[in-house]
Amino acid sequence: MLDLTGKNALVTGIANNRSIAWGIAQQLNAAGANLGVTYLPDEKGKMEKKVAELVEPLNPSLFLPCNVQNDEDLKSTFNAISDKWGSLDILIHCLAFANKEDLSGDFSQTSRSGFNLALEISTYSLVQLAGYAKPLMTQGGSILTLTYLGGVRAIPNYNVMGVAKAGLETSVRYLAAEMGPQNIRVNAISAGPIRTLASSAVGGILDMIHHVEQVAPLRRTVTQLEVGNAATFLCSDLASGITGQVLYVDAGYEIMGM
Numbered sequence: 001m002l003d004l005t006g007k008n009a010l011v012t013g014i015a016n017n018r019s020i021a022w023g024i025a026q027q028l029n030a031a032g033a034n035l036g037v038t039y040l041p042d043e044k045g046k047m048e049k050k051v052a053e054l055v056e057p058l059n060p061s062l063f064l065p066c067n068v069q070n071d072e073d074l075k076s077t078f079n080a081i082s083d084k085w086g087s088l089d090i091l092i093h094c095l096a097f098a099n100k101e102d103l104s105g106d107f108s109q110t111s112r113s114g115f116n117l118a119l120e121i122s123t124y125s126l127v128q129l130a131g132y133a134k135p136l137m138t139q140g141g142s143i144l145t146l147t148y149l150g151g152v153r154a155i156p157n158y159n160v161m162g163v164a165k166a167g168l169e170t171s172v173r174y175l176a177a178e179m180g181p182q183n184i185r186v187n188a189i190s191a192g193p194i195r196t197l198a199s200s201a202v203g204g205i206l207d208m209i210h211h212v213e214q215v216a217p218l219r220r221t222v223t224q225l226e227v228g229n230a231a232t233f234l235c236s237d238l239a240s241g242i243t244g245q246v247l248y249v250d251a252g253y254e255i256m257g258m
């Protein structure tokens with residue numbers, strides 16, 4: 001039942017070999033899924049080259065630029081899926097962004113533009129991608145996003161991204177309620193802290209990881225591949241009764257009170 005052979009899966013958010021999306025893509029591929037990968041385009045084409053080299057062994061049948069702030073990119077991504085695949089089964093939303101200056105210091109000093117930017121890229125993009133995916137998920141489907149404990153508790157320096165994650169988790173519930181009748185399931189994984197490009201912008205991330213290693217029941221944090229395993233489960237028929245949920249993949253840290 002974990003077999004994803006014949007399933008079309010779009011994975012967003014791969015930037016490098018530390019990306020959580022890379023861990024997810026590898027495990028979806030291992031389960032047999034047919035992959036499509038998007039990357040964030042830049043003027044010099046550096047990201048395209050880097051991500052193309054990384055994902056080549058997984059043989060994605062679609063490889064597309066997609067900046068979620070650009071409506072044309074979104075339209076052409078889903079047009080390409082419609083043309084090449086005809087339908088979509090799995091959507092992985094694994095991206096976020098906030099200005100570095102908004103990820104340390106006093107939350108009350110967050111600028112209007114920084115607040116809007118973080119919520120546009122990190123939260124609204126899920127709503128938007130899900131809206132494009134819905135008509136293509138003709139046989140039902142699974143949408144998965146990545147969140148963090150900072151969306152439900154106050155974590156030092158996480159600041160505006162905590163607000164973005166709270167909105168993201170709420171969006172998961174509203175999308176799940178809307179799309180359930182079409183057998184589209186929408187869930188989130190709340191991952192423990194992992195060193196990545198995005199997390200390195202959060203002030204004191206190494207201290208956060210060290211703290212988790214001391215306190216979490218498993219006395220360690222998690223790997224990208226462990227998140228990928230849970231993602232593969234949530235996107236498979238084994239999870240057919242699960243929607244609207246946030247699954248903690250954090251070595252148990254979330255249960256601890258001290």
Ligand SMILES: NC(=O)c1ccc[n+]([C@@H]2O[C@H](COP(=O)([O-])OP(=O)(O)OC[C@H]3O[C@@H](n4cnc5c(N)ncnc54)[C@H](O)[C@@H]3O)[C@@H](O)[C@H]2O)c1
Nearest residue numbers: 013014015019020040067068095096146193194196197198
């Ligand atoms: N690393 C952690 O500790 C951790 C913990 C819990 C949740 N998460 C979440 O996991 C997700 C993936 O982050 P990661 O830690 O793997 O870091 P990452 O830097 O590898 O991934 C972030 C991705 O977001 C993409 N991105 C940024 N702006 C974009 C835009 N405008 N359009 C399209 N893509 C854009 C980047 O290109 C990158 O691929 C994020 O939602 C993050 O909040 C991370």
